[in-house]
Amino acid sequence: MKNKKIKTILNFVLTIIIAAIFVACSTEKDGENEKQDSVKNNKFGGTIVVAQKMTPPHLDSDKSTDWAISSIMNHIYEGLFEFDANFEPQPYLAESYEIEENGKVYTIKLRRGVLFHNGKEMTSEDVKFSFNRWLKNNDAGNMIAPYFDKLEITGPYELKFVFKRAYAPFISILGSHVSNQKLVIRPKELIEKYGDNVMREHIGTGPYKFIKWIPDQEVRLEKFVDYVPSDKPVSGLAGKRIAYADKIIIKSVSEQATRIAGVQTGEFQFAEEVPQDQYKILVDDPNVEPVIVKPDGMEMLIINCGIPPFNNIYARRALVAAIDMEELGRTMIGNENFWSVDGCIYPKGTVWYEENSGAGVYNNYDLQKAKDLLKKSGYDGTPIVIVSGQDNKVEKYGAIALKEQLEKAGFNIKIELFDRPTVVERRSKKEGWNLHLSYFYMTCPDPQVEGAWTGTNAWISNWDDDDSRAMDKIFERMMIETDKKKRFEIVKEFYDKTWETLPYIKTVEYSRMHIANNSLKGYANFCQPFFWNTWIKKK
Structure with a gap:
């Protein structure tokens, strides 16, 4: 009985040793395979040339x-x-x-x-x-x-x-x-x-x-x-x-x-x-x-709000009603992989996106409404100057497409094409231009930054009236509100005020390649x- 017990123990120990050897061999083999896989799939090394x-x-x-x-x-x-x-x-x-x-x-x-x-x-x-x-x-x-x-x-x-x-x-x-x-x-x-x-x-x-x-x-x-x-x-x-x-x-x-x-x-x-x-x-x-590149940018129609006719809110509302955004996108950019329409100036999926931004105003083409609003504005037929870059395909084609659309509503449009430095110089002045298409990145870090070109006399818009000062007050409240939910409610007020008063008009979202x-x-x-x-x- 004693010999049998010893034999059983020895068999058990031998089984463990054999199993250990098998595991060690398997582990060594697996380790070698992992090493080979690591060498084969190594991501490190080389030079990236951009x-x-x-x-x-x-x-x-x-x-x-x-x-x-x-x-x-x-x-x-x-x-x-x-x-x-x-x-x-x-x-x-x-x-x-x-x-x-x-x-x-x-x-x-x-x-x-x-x-x-x-x-x-x-x-x-x-x-x-x-x-x-x-x-x-x-x-x-x-x-x-x-x-x-x-x-x-x-x-x-x-x-x-x-x-x-x-x-x-x-x-x-x-x-x-x-x-x-x-x-x-x-x-x-x-x-x-x-x-x-x-x-x-x-x-x-x-x-x-x-x-x-x-x-x-x-x-x-x-x-x-x-x-x-x-x-x-x-x-x-x-x-x-x-x-x-x-x-x-x-x-x-x-x-x-x-x-x-x-x-x-x-x-x-x-x-x-x-x-x-x-x-x-x-x-x-x-x-x-x-x-x-998505999200990327947007083509923004900058409006000179400081001189006639667009110092009048009804002329600006006539302007937005006269623009068919989708037709503008097809003419200005072409391939639909590179443009889309959305009324919010922040991209979908980001923290500042508001799906109802621009509702009832953005991409709401209505030619008769545009004609009625233009008449209400008292527009006298004075030529409206679109300043655009001759070396920028999107700006150039966009200006041509805008001319065609706006003339249907009764605007008298004149396009002036220049090189980039001249465009920048012309739009910096209050007189001599009315509209300008410009590429804006949508990836702006914070809506507060938009105040630099949205409020009274900000950037090149020459906007200075009761509406611009009301917008200034929105940005003042936005600046001091640190609660994110409450602050977003103020940001939505900014969106609504923008589409109500139209200091500029977002046209289409635009992607580079x-x-x-x-x-x-x-x-x-x-x-x-x-x-x-x-x-x-x-x-």
Whole structure:
């Protein structure tokens, strides 16, 4: 019995040993398979070459609104906040924030352990120096400055931003991804070196380091191996960033044909802004993937409200009733993949979208109503001048289409075509023009920003009457309301007032087209190209 028991134990032990050997062999084999799969599907390495349409004047985002700068420097510099795909600012270099004293004080805590490209850890001192430079030099900083009081460092990773009065859009503007408005964080020493002068060196916290800029040719970036990413979910510009490519080279290539050919041959992995009329050809090319940017922009009909006839509300209402938006889209842009109609100036699916915006006014073509309103306005037949760019296909065709539609309602229309600098110069004056089609990005960070071109005498509209002052009051209330739900109700008042008083008219939503070589994977279709979380498929 004793021998039998020993034999049973030995058999059990032997079974365990055999099983362990089998598991070890299987694990080793699985590990080898995983290793082989990892090598086979490795996303890391290589160089992403991008063909950019414009060449930047310099690379200092505080000193220019040029988008060619931010599309490059977003890889190098990061903000306290970055916008997600729903256009909500999310903490990035910031860990969290609190709004106190009824919207007058913002306490921002920083992520710890974030490194600059020179190996130094980011602290409150760097944020303070970056903010003070931004406040003085950046257009967004200039917008905030009249309301701002002081900045207090309350710890190595904590700051208090104190305002003279409540300022609700602060976080949105800090993270703004348009026109280089974003506050990006640079090391204190770099700011001390350059002060208010244009920076020629660039040290950030981003996934790529600045290596070299050859003006009018290219910018070279290299992976930052000690990068400390956010651990938040990926969405738009927010969330975790991984630098898969070893290098990114961004070339200045003004010729459309060269950008297209380069992507087709694989010389470029990505090219921005190619003509939409090439879509049918490119979509059938196995080497190319068209990227239709959505959401993107809108064609806005800017109205000179300071002179007759459009200083009269009935003339402006006649104008909107006379426009068939869908016919305008077909004539101005053509391919319906690149335009759509919607009355809200913010894109569908974003936090500021309101589906009823413009109801009963937008895209409500009624020729007889337009004629009746025009008669009521007292319009005397004086020629109405549409100022448009002769080198911009959309503006030019849009002006021609508008002329045809408005003349049916009784307007006397004259088109004047100029080069871009002349258009800008003409529309800056109060006299000599009435209408102008202009491309606006829909990805604006906050409705408060719209006040810069919507209220009394704002931007180029020359709008100054009881309605403009009523609009000013809406923006005043919007500025101080920090409760998001209550603030959105005020934003809807702004939408309603816009469609009631018509200081400008949104026409159609409009998308640009980029193209990517089929070797580029993981590209996120956002309003501005970026190439972290993006890799080159190995052959």
